[in-house]
Amino acid sequence: MKRVVDVFKDRGRELVWTYVIHLNNIEFHPAQIDFEQEALRLSQLDKRGTPSELSAKARLSIK
Numbered sequence: 001m002k003r004v005v006d007v008f009k010d011r012g013r014e015l016v017w018t019y020v021i022h023l024n025n026i027e028f029h030p031a032q033i034d035f036e037q038e039a040l041r042l043s044q045l046d047k048r049g050t051p052s053e054l055s056a057k058a059r060l061s062i063k
Contacts, residue, residue: 021038
C-alpha cells in the first residue's frame with residue numbers, strides 16, 4: 001500500500017517535504033497514522049527537523 005505524505009513545520013504550517021511511503025506488510029493493513037509516523041521517522045533521518053517541530057498528514061488515496 002502506498003500513500004503520499006506531506007511533512008509540515010508546526011509553526012505556520014510550512015511544507016517541508018513530501019514523501020511517497022510504501023508500507024507492504026501482509027500481516028496487517030496499515031492505517032493513515034502508520035504512514036504519517038513513517039514520514040516523521042524519515043524526516044528525522046533526513047535531518048529535516050525534530051519531532052517536536054514537525055507534523056505529517058497523509059493524503060487521501062485516489063484510484
